[in-house]
Amino acid sequence: MENSKKNKRNMYSVVLNTCKEYTSIWGNIPAFSNAVNELETKLQLFTATAEKRLMDNKHITHKKVELMNQLHEKVYVMVKLI
Numbered sequence: 001m002e003n004s005k006k007n008k009r010n011m012y013s014v015v016l017n018t019c020k021e022y023t024s025i026w027g028n029i030p031a032f033s034n035a036v037n038e039l040e041t042k043l044q045l046f047t048a049t050a051e052k053r054l055m056d057n058k059h060i061t062h063k064k065v066e067l068m069n070q071l072h073e074k075v076y077v078m079v080k081l082i
Contacts, residue, residue, distance in 0.1 A: 005050075009043070009046060009047065012046075013043065016036070019036045019039075
């Protein structure tokens with residue numbers, strides 16, 4: 001993940017944690033409560049998406065080559081049948 005995105009995620013996390021710390025102050029304001037809940041949901045979604053993108057994908061090229069080889073073998077079989 002790029003540094004700017006990491007920094008934004010960290011900033012939003014700090015804002016959310018600060019809001020949670022002072023819930024007693026804003027807890028009775030419906031619009032603010034909705035905004036905090038939405039921020040929490042979007043931050044969780046952002047984190048989940050970032051984790052998916054960081055998955056190990058170094059074997060993808062190897063799998064593609066393997067699939068291409070299998071495809072070529074099948075094409076050769078088809079050509080022999082013709």
